[in-house]
Amino acid sequence: xxxxxTSKQTLARIKADxxxxxxxxxxxxxxxxxxxxxxxxxxxxxxxxxxxxxxxxLSGKIKDSVKTIQFNSILEAFIHGLGKGLPYSITALFLGxxxxxYMITYIDYQRTIDFVSAYKNVSDYQLLIQEGKxxxxxxxxxxVLSPSKNGKYEFGKSYEFDSRRKLVKVPLQRxx
Numbered sequence: 001x002x003x004x005x006t007s008k009q010t011l012a013r014i015k016a017d018x019x020x021x022x023x024x025x026x027x028x029x030x031x032x033x034x035x036x037x038x039x040x041x042x043x044x045x046x047x048x049x050x051x052x053x054x055x056x057x058l059s060g061k062i063k064d065s066v067k068t069i070q071f072n073s074i075l076e077a078f079i080h081g082l083g084k085g086l087p088y089s090i091t092a093l094f095l096g097x098x099x100x101x102y103m104i105t106y107i108d109y110q111r112t113i114d115f116v117s118a119y120k121n122v123s124d125y126q127l128l129i130q131e132g133k134x135x136x137x138x139x140x141x142x143x144v145l146s147p148s149k150n151g152k153y154e155f156g157k158s159y160e161f162d163s164r165r166k167l168v169k170v171p172l173q174r175x176x
Contacts, residue, residue, distance in 0.1 A: 010035060127155040 011031045018026045018034075026034075071077040116122055131154075133144045145168075148158040153171035160169045 007035075131155060131157055133157070 011028060014031045014034055015026045018024065018031075069080070071080065135142050135144045145157060145159040148154070148160050148171070152158075153160075155171055158171065160171070161167070162169055
């Protein structure tokens with residue numbers, strides 16, 4: 001019953017206040033709606049106050065977590081920035097160089113494998129490749145060989161002419 005009397009007293013106070021301000025008498029229904037609006041605004045005000053308090057707490061935490069650094073000169077700022085980023089830069093440079101060396105080595109290795117795969121008997125010409133001499137005349141490159149003397153063969157340096165078959169034979173290696 002005390003809520004009912006408080007509610008009636010509050011409504012009577014609202015009516016009297018409205019009558020004093022505007023000199024118009026208010027009915028019970030309008031006073032009830034005005035009272036309900038006041039209660040809703042008080043709830044919204046308390047929620048807004050709670051949100052603002054929480055915002056101030058979070059703002060304080062953010063300010064505490066941010067560390068400001070002040071420098072006396074541009075040189076100090078540059079050295080500080082260099083110290084922060086230098087390890088990452090050196091690491092990236094080192095990894096880049098390793099990747100470059102790996103790729104160059106890999107490409108050279110692939111070329112060698114492709115060459116050996118294309119020419120299956122390349123190992124038979126090993127001494128010719130190692131010992132042979134070349135000469136360029138008028139834009140044409142020649143393999144320079146000399147005739148062998150009395151069956152003395154210099155692998156990759158001498159040749160033997162077979163006049164019967166009209167062939168030049170170049171000794172590559174001795175197979176026993």
